[in-house]
Amino acid sequence: MYSVNYHRANSVADAAKLLKTGDAKLLSGGMTLIPAMKTRLAAPSDLVDVSRIAALKGVKVSGKTVTIGAATTHFEVSTDAKLQKACPALAELASMIGDPAVRHRGTIGGSIANNDPAADYPAAMVALGATIVTNKREIAADKFFKGLFETVLKDGEVVTSVSFTAPAKAAYQKFRNPASRYAIVGVFVAKGKATGKDDVRVAVTGAGDSGVFRAKTIEAALAKSFDPAVVAGAKVSADSLMTDMHASADYRANLISVMAKRAVAAANG
Numbered sequence: 001m002y003s004v005n006y007h008r009a010n011s012v013a014d015a016a017k018l019l020k021t022g023d024a025k026l027l028s029g030g031m032t033l034i035p036a037m038k039t040r041l042a043a044p045s046d047l048v049d050v051s052r053i054a055a056l057k058g059v060k061v062s063g064k065t066v067t068i069g070a071a072t073t074h075f076e077v078s079t080d081a082k083l084q085k086a087c088p089a090l091a092e093l094a095s096m097i098g099d100p101a102v103r104h105r106g107t108i109g110g111s112i113a114n115n116d117p118a119a120d121y122p123a124a125m126v127a128l129g130a131t132i133v134t135n136k137r138e139i140a141a142d143k144f145f146k147g148l149f150e151t152v153l154k155d156g157e158v159v160t161s162v163s164f165t166a167p168a169k170a171a172y173q174k175f176r177n178p179a180s181r182y183a184i185v186g187v188f189v190a191k192g193k194a195t196g197k198d199d200v201r202v203a204v205t206g207a208g209d210s211g212v213f214r215a216k217t218i219e220a221a222l223a224k225s226f227d228p229a230v231v232a233g234a235k236v237s238a239d240s241l242m243t244d245m246h247a248s249a250d251y252r253a254n255l256i257s258v259m260a261k262r263a264v265a266a267a268n269g
């Protein structure tokens, strides 16, 4: 084991200051970063723990606006009564992440900053037209996720919260890897007010060879009729989808249709 300096930040300003130390990295739930350090995929000189900063914790719902602090755990997101009422699809998504240990430690801020191509929250953030708030700026989810494990976050930038307008209808369906529980394909469908008008957004995780993306053919079909039956006619091309040991690109393309159909049916209740 190599040595690493541990710092517990008391505030966001404190975290930003501590991040200037050596080759420091933020630590939130540690569910991704600690395994990466154990396997030497990451070797920071310093860890700046943001998981106990009160300002980064909790869910707030004001009218239709939902704000979730970056250090809120998946368990807290899944069980928050206000969120279960305002956007039950997101609470349910959080309940499907990993296992209880992961859900009690892992956080929404850590998940979106990590941008694993099979992570669940990126699909929700894009479909909900969410805003990612950092200590420096506000970033539309459409622009935040850049590629595999890549975001537009700059050095020294701390995600502080995510915020979105609760949609009229939404649902998430995931075909999970039975071992890791990550999505082989996950589809989040949101209808109404996601971007200020009564539109439909469909975001896909687990399948794209550059991470989360919007399934625009399915969106166009659903904008005309928000009915699961129209999804079959809106094919998704396998061209930019991943092929790996779990599933081929063609298999994933078909799964996107199946998951989208189920998500629309669930959103319609």
Ligand SMILES: Cc1cc2nc3c(=O)[nH]c(=O)nc-3n(C[C@H](O)[C@H](O)[C@H](O)COP(=O)(O)OP(=O)(O)OC[C@H]3O[C@@H](n4cnc5c(N)ncnc54)[C@H](O)[C@@H]3O)c2cc1C
Binding pocket: 025, 026, 027, 028, 029, 030, 031, 032, 033, 034, 050, 070, 071, 096, 097, 098, 099, 102, 105, 106, 107, 108, 109, 110, 111, 113, 114, 116, 118, 119, 120, 121, 153, 157, 158, 159, 160, 180, 181, 182, 183
């Ligand atoms: C067994 C297992 C199963 C899992 N299954 C799933 C699954 O089904 N679905 C899913 O979506 N995920 C899954 N995960 C990942 C899990 O959700 C992690 O919690 C998440 O990816 C990282 O969140 P974290 O809070 O643990 O972040 P950390 O591991 O602490 O940090 C991850 C990265 O984000 C950076 N970071 C952390 N906080 C911030 C911040 N506030 N601002 C800027 N950068 C920050 C860190 O520096 C680091 O680079 C699984 C993980 C494990 C170990």
